[in-house]
Amino acid sequence: MTQSKTVHIISHTHWDREWYLPYEKHHVLLIKLMDTLIQTLRQDDGYRSFHLDGQTIILEDYLQIRPEMKETLEQLIRSGRIHIGPWYILQDEFLTSSEANVRNLLIGHRDAKTYGVISKLGYFPDSFGNMGQAPQLLRQADIENAVFGRGVKPTGFNNEVSEVQAYESPYSEMFWEAPDGSKVLGILFANWYSNGNEIPVNPEAASKYWDQKLVEAARYASTPHWLFMNGCDHQPVQTDLTDAISTAEKLYPDIRFIHSNFEDYLSDVNRTIPSDLSIIRGELRSQHTDGWSTLVNTASSRVYIKQKNQEGQTLLEKVAEPLAAFAYQAGCPYPHHLFTYAWKTLMQNHPHDSICGCSVDEVHAEMMTRFEKSKHVAESIAADSLTWLAERVDTSVFSGYGKEAVPFLLTNTTGWERSGTVTVQLELNRIYFRDGRDFRDMRQDLKDKSLDDYVLVDVDGKPIPCGLEDMGIHFGYDLPDDKFRQPYFARAVRVTFEAANVPALGYKTYALTRDASLKLLLSQTSLIVGTYAMENEYLSVQVADDGSLTVTEKLEGTVYKGLGVYENTGDIGNEYMYRQACGDTAVTTRGVPASIRIQEDTPFRASIEIVHELEIPASAEDLLDTERKELVWFTQRKSARSDTKITLKITTVVSLDKNGKRVDIASTFNNHAKDHRLRMLFPTGLDAATHYADSIFEVPERINTTTAEWKNPSNCQHQQAFVMVAGARQGLTIANRGLNEYEIVREDSGQTIAITLLRAVGELGDWGYFPTPEAQCIGEHTVHLSVIPYAVPVETNEVDPRVHGSGAIQAAHQYQIPWSVKQTEVHPGELPPIYAFGSWEGQAMVFSAMKVSEETGDMITRWYNISAQERALKIELPEKFHHAYKSDIMERRLDRLQQEGSERLSVSVRPAEIVTISFEQL
Incomplete structure (x- = not known):
């Protein structure tokens, strides 16, 4: 008899490393x-294989305790009994950067490769939404499929599937397409990744089990191959599975039951998929749901975690890697081993229950240590690279200023030419302890040193206005490679100035010198133009009595x-979801007088x-504590805010640079309240139906309204670096550092951008009661935002805000x-005092990475096209490199690129394409 249905049972455990x-x-x-797994695989030949959750860190964690099992583990992996990779960890996709x-993927593949076999499976079992560019990333890694549990179905508590037919796809199988057109076969865990968990051996129990499970699978399957995931979160191995499968075979002789794996299952599905599969495109963010279980508010849980992550990611990928690549071009070995360690340490904080801030307090306390460990390694790499470069830069241009000239290198590791205010700390007159002088004499000599007549100059000898702050005596030390540590005293000064036109991926050299005649040439202009008002060539800023800002973009006059009004509401939700307190009215600073001064x-x-x-109220009322303990689901809670009030003091510093096109905001507050949310509001006055947000290798356009199924009063979203609302001839961009949650709120004057600064809650949430007092975020916090208005030049024909707003981006x-x-x-x-280690141009192109490949030694550079049109990317070849190749995210050379002349490359980049160019070293 021909068996028309096949049940593929895949054993696994979803291993949240901490939660x-x-x-x-x-x-x-x-x-x-x-x-237990290894013992079961050894003893039961019928137990064919086990899927190890798609993350190679499990192998590291196991072998850390059981190093003697490495050979056995390798044998089981090579023989196909244990399936590993392709990721290092199962990350939250929206809260980790593009390069992270x-x-x-790169480190997961490399680690899996040492065992000989890599599972080519785009595995996203429990991501809290899926990035739109995932299909493109997967295809560049030779992965043609993706399995995922969220983003395209209506789900409720414990991921139960709703009967509401609001699917983007009627089947659990579909095609998933990235903005560039890359496509993979998508498999939705329509009945979750536990739909084949704990299969009974007893015939009576098995009959009841399978009668229900088979109906559920048939409801969504488009092929006769049905997927049953034998496992769940931290699920132990089902050691009697072979017997359970034997029971099922006897009960249902017309159905084929196999202990399967993803490779075999996907092969069978691919052979039998119908021609009418739906195509889902871009981000999967559960917009066709009631909105209560999207888990989007994990973007604002424990904001301090997100801030540390932004700092750590940026330091590694946008500072240390480019600096090490610069030094590599100047002959310095590239520290691959240190980068791997720093990235792994940082990525141990990237699993979805870690970076999302939705775990118990002990988890997040340990994360802070990992953040610091990774940061310290990245800082060490950056410092060593800078030292290597500085020793090779020709600073003799400053020799005419005498022995007291203090040159320094100012390096721009971004992909664009850069100007802006910089603060640097310099040392004057080092006195080493090895000189044997009395400490009192050393200190006195340094104290007696006059700071009069010091002036900052560039390489052309032009004096630059600066602020000079005496930092007093500074203790420091050298750690030479060939001798014992060398401690010293020095006079420290802090110099603040506006640097102009520092080349992209390059540096400029300056010097602090002593020259009274040059100091006389400095102008003493001011940006202050009235009572609490400041202005430059591009922007004017007026602070109102309530502390709100009026910002005028002077080109268009918008x-x-x-701007900058604070909003506070009660939050009776949990680490996963925001829920405003019952009967709550927002408390704002609108119309409330503030204390204002010129700083x-x-x-x-x-x-x-x-x-x-x-x-503001000190907390929620006592009822909330009872509702938490009694597991009242957050949407059903009745708690209001307490009548007890406390004062939340917020100090905001608003800054404008002389040549700046943005208004920077630093906000500091000491939180002593519980169960609340603090946001900053930016009314745009623009009546737009959509907006744009920075995401993973794209700037997707998102609608401002919700779908018909949406019931949640809130509609918060994820962002990386910014969110932007655009009009026909102007737009407003709000940038942030580590503030990953925003909402577009409709007001009478147009769309308002609301940025979450703090969300304080007292429990984990989900399947039980787990108190998390540290998630109340008691203590001092500082957040950073920037207001970037822009105008569309009259001569432009572009209609895409991502293009005409590219300067703001x-x-x-x-x-x-x-x-x-x-x-x-x-x-x-040998290096000139001003230099760039690479240059490029390309409209709507965003520079993403510069690093060195461990496999080939090639210089790896990466961009992505944020527009919907094909663009030209033109690149100047770095010195000491020849032959350029179009590569992929796995850093493999693909097509050799032809150059324009001897050094210039021109690459055509498809809409939304992620393009990697590698340069072969001479």
Whole structure:
């Protein structure tokens, strides 16, 4: 008899490395699971294989405790009994950067390769939404499929599928297409990744089990091959599965039951898929749901975690990697081993229950240590690279200023030419302890040193307005490669100035010199133009009595009023979801007088300080504690806010650079309230139906309204560096550092951008009661945002805001990245005092990476096209490199590129394409 249906049973465990238990407690359980799995595989030939959750870090964690099992593990992997990869960890896709998603795939593949076999499966079992460019990333890694559990179905508590037929696809099989057109076969866990869990051996129980399960699978399957996932979160191995399958075969002789794996299952599905499969495109964010279980508010849980992650990612991919690549071009070995360690340490914080801030307090306390560990390694790499470069830069141009000249290298690791205010700390007159002088004499000599007549100059000898702050005596030390540590005292000064036109992927050299005549040439202009008002060539800023801002973009004359108002509401939700307290009315600073003063007034920058004292409820009322303990689901809670009030003092500093096209905002507050959310509001005055947000290798256009199924009063979204609302001839972009949640709110004057600064809650949520007092985020916080208005030039014909607003997008990206500075001495060198290690141009192209491939030694550079049109990318070849290749995210050379002349490349880039160019070293 021909068997028309095949049940593919795939054994697995979804291993959240840390979540409702701290890491080490989950670690102990992992060792038990792996020991049991290996024993089962050895003893039961019928137990064919096990899918190890798509993340190679499980192997590291197991072998850390069981190193003696490595050979056995390798044998089981090579023989196909255990399936590993392709990721290093199962990340949250929207809260980790574009390059972090690539490193995750790259390192996962490399680690799996050492075992001989890589599972070519786009595995996203529990991501809280899926990035739109995932199909393109997967195809560049030779992966032609994706399996996922969220994003395209209506789900409720414990991921139960709703009967509402609002699917983007009527089947659990579909095609998923990225914005560039890359397509993969998508498999939705329509009945979750536990639909084949704990299969009964007993015939009576098995009959009841399968009668229900087979109907559920048939409801959504488009082929006769039905997927049953034998496992769940931290699920132990089902050691009697072979017997359970034997029972099922006897009960249902017309159905074929096999202990399968994804490779075999997908092969069978591909042979039998119908011609009418739906195509789903771009981001999968559960918009066709009631909106209560999207888990989007994990983007604002424990904001301090997100800020640390933004700092760590940026330091690695946008500072340390480019600097090491610069030094590599100057002959320095590239520290692949250190980068791998730093990335792995950082990525241990990227699993969806970690970076999302939705775990118990112990998990997030350990994350902070990992953030620091990764940061320290990245800082060390950056410092070593800068030292290598500074020693080879010719600073002899400053020799005419005498022995007191203090040159320093200012490095721009962004992909665009850069200007902006910089603060650097320099040392004057080092005195080493090895000189044997008395400490009192050393200190006195340094204290007696006059700081009069110091002036900052560029390589042309032009004096530059700067602020000079005496930092007093500074202790420091050298760590030479060939001798013992060398401690010293020095006089430290802090220099603040506006750097102009530092080349992209390059540096400029400056020097602090002593020359009274040059100091006389400096102008003493001011950006302060009135009472609490400041202005430059591009923007004017007026601070109102309530601390709100009116910003005028001077090219088009567009005025944005009421920017920077604070909004506070109660939150009776949990780490996963925001739920406003019952009967709650938002408390705002609108119309409430603030204390305002001029904080900084220099020729290069003006800053205004604004202080609000906002009276807000101290917490939710006591009922919330009872509702938490009794597991009242957050949508059904009745708690209001407490009548007890406390003062939330918020200090805001608003800054404008002389040549800046953005208004920077730093906000500091000491939170002592619980169960609340703090946001900053930016009314755009623009009546737009859509908006744009920075995401993973794209700037997707998102609608401002919700779908018919949406019931949640809130419609928060994920962002990376910025969100933008655009009109016909103007737009407003709000950039951020580590503030990953925003909402577009419709008001009478148009669309308002609301950025979440803090969300304070007291429990994990989900399947039980797990108190998380540290998620209330008690203590001091500082957040950073930037207001970037833009106007569309009259001569432009572009209609895509991502193109005509590209200057604002560039500014938003640069806002993420710190300058890099290295003090040096006056000396000759082979590198000129101003230099770029690569240059390029391309409208609507975003620069993403510069690093060195460990496999080939090639210089790896990457861009992506944020527009819907084909674009030309033109690149100047870096020195000491020849032969350029179009590559992929796995850093493999593909097509050799033809050059224009001897050094120039021109590459055609498809709409939304991620393009990697590798350069072969001479």
